[in-house]
Amino acid sequence: MIGTLILRDLGRAFRSGGAWMPLAFLLLIAALFPFAVGPNATLLSQTGGGLLWIAALLASLMPIDRLIEPDRESGVIDQLVLRAHGEGTILLAKQVAHWLSFGPPLLIAALPAGALLRLEGDVLGTVMLGLLLGTPGLAALAILVAALTAGLRGSSALTGLLVLPLAVPILIFGAGALHFGGGSALKLVAACSLLLCVIAPIAGGAALRAGRE
Amino acid sequence: MTVATLSLQGIACLRGGRLLFTGLDLDLAAGGCAQIAGPNGVGKSSLLRIVAGLLRPYAGTVRREGTVALTDELDALDRERTVRAALAFWARMDEAPPHAIDAALEDLGITHLAEIPVRMLSTGQRKRAALARTLAGGAPIWLLDEPANGLDAQAAATLGAIVERHQARGGIVLSASHTPLAWEQDVTLHLNASAYDIAEDDGAESTGGLAGTGSTSA
Numbered sequence: 001m002i003g004t005l006i007l008r009d010l011g012r013a014f015r016s017g018g019a020w021m022p023l024a025f026l027l028l029i030a031a032l033f034p035f036a037v038g039p040n041a042t043l044l045s046q047t048g049g050g051l052l053w054i055a056a057l058l059a060s061l062m063p064i065d066r067l068i069e070p071d072r073e074s075g076v077i078d079q080l081v082l083r084a085h086g087e088g089t090i091l092l093a094k095q096v097a098h099w100l101s102f103g104p105p106l107l108i109a110a111l112p113a114g115a116l117l118r119l120e121g122d123v124l125g126t127v128m129l130g131l132l133l134g135t136p137g138l139a140a141l142a143i144l145v146a147a148l149t150a151g152l153r154g155s156s157a158l159t160g161l162l163v164l165p166l167a168v169p170i171l172i173f174g175a176g177a178l179h180f181g182g183g184s185a186l187k188l189v190a191a192c193s194l195l196l197c198v199i200a201p202i203a204g205g206a207a208l209r210a211g212r213e
Numbered sequence: 214m215t216v217a218t219l220s221l222q223g224i225a226c227l228r229g230g231r232l233l234f235t236g237l238d239l240d241l242a243a244g245g246c247a248q249i250a251g252p253n254g255v256g257k258s259s260l261l262r263i264v265a266g267l268l269r270p271y272a273g274t275v276r277r278e279g280t281v282a283l284t285d286e287l288d289a290l291d292r293e294r295t296v297r298a299a300l301a302f303w304a305r306m307d308e309a310p311p312h313a314i315d316a317a318l319e320d321l322g323i324t325h326l327a328e329i330p331v332r333m334l335s336t337g338q339r340k341r342a343a344l345a346r347t348l349a350g351g352a353p354i355w356l357l358d359e360p361a362n363g364l365d366a367q368a369a370a371t372l373g374a375i376v377e378r379h380q381a382r383g384g385i386v387l388s389a390s391h392t393p394l395a396w397e398q399d400v401t402l403h404l405n406a407s408a409y410d411i412a413e414d415d416g417a418e419s420t421g422g423l424a425g426t427g428s429t430s431a
Binding site for chain 1: 290303
């Protein structure tokens with residue numbers, strides 16, 4: 001059942017073209033950045049890793065208004081709850097589908113982006129390992145905020161306010177790993193990520209339940 | 214299909230600080246069929262959502278034997294997919310056999326729409342597609358919210374025949390409609406527009422159980 005739900009959400013993400021947006025976004029940033037700061041290889045390789053992290057974070061948030069609200073509005077969530085699927089299970093499926101739709105494409109896009117930003121091989125390795133650990137947490141955060149703001153009018157401003165403070169720890173540790181050689185910083189990325197992955201279905205599920213009353 | 218029953222006892226519904234109805238009882242055995250009637254805003258849809266388990270009743274209990282299927286004004290079909298693909302998702306969720314979709318489409322007379330994207334459908338066609346989901350899902354208890362809305366006379370008659378066949382197989386049908394429906398009802402529940410504001414009257418909560426605004430007629 002949950003597999004069917006994940007496949008449906010994944011299919012929707014790719015059919016709507018939305019899944020390619022984060023990928024294009026990351027490459028666009030990486031391509032434009034050298035034009036903005038100049039082709040200085042030292043400068044690029046020093047700032048490039050952090051830039052990739054910012055781009056990845058923003059890319060994960062792009063589809064936030066398409067994650068829950070359309071399904072709530074069209075009655076899909078109601079119909080799933082009717083079939084005795086808990087809100088937490090529904091959100092967990094959406095979380096997995098959201099990660100699959102942007103995590104792996106982002107990791108692939110990080111390779112050419114790293115080349116555009118003149119990143120050293122080991123720095124790019126750390127960035128990609130960090131993104132692999134951090135993106136599940138970013139996916140969970142996107143789902144959580146999408147569930148909290150589902151059904152609200154003009155929720156996009158609120159979305160940014162809710163996401164940023166919660167995303168900052170992953171960003172700090174993820175970008176920090178580049179300067180302190182990975183290790184403990186990456187472990188903290190994984191810890192933040194794990195925490196968000198567990199909290200999101202529970203808190204988001206409660207928000208959906210409350211929104212239905 | 215297991216023997217389906219549906220029993221509501223002393224249901225009260227509170228929406229936005231307003232007590233819509235109280236003390237509502239209803240018993241439907243297998244093959245039973247009831248209509249909730251009453252003017253707009255009286256709580257017909259809320260009652261269906263309470264029966265479906267989507268809303269918590271303010272008071273009272275709902276007992277169900279058998280799974281429920283709800284058809285309301287939200288079709289829950291993916292707009293960019295074809296009717297068949299959108300229904301196939303729900304058939305997989307309902308663990309319905311693959312041929313159930315074709316049978317349901319044929320019963321509702323929309324086989325020719327199977328390969329059309331849902332977003333291209335008219336109101337009545339979309340309603341029929343949503344009814345096809347309920348039909349294909351194989352749930353014994355059907356909750357139909359304004360089932361005749363958007364349907365032409367012929368489609369309404371077709372739906373009547375489908376409902377009677379479902380009853381004959383031991384299914385239960387509870388519909389909410391402000392207009393008479395095309396099939397015979399065992400029970401009609403009339404909800405009256407006598408909702409009152411409990412926010413203004415603290416005593417209402419204790420006397421609410423006696424108000425009994427739901428009445429039944431055979």
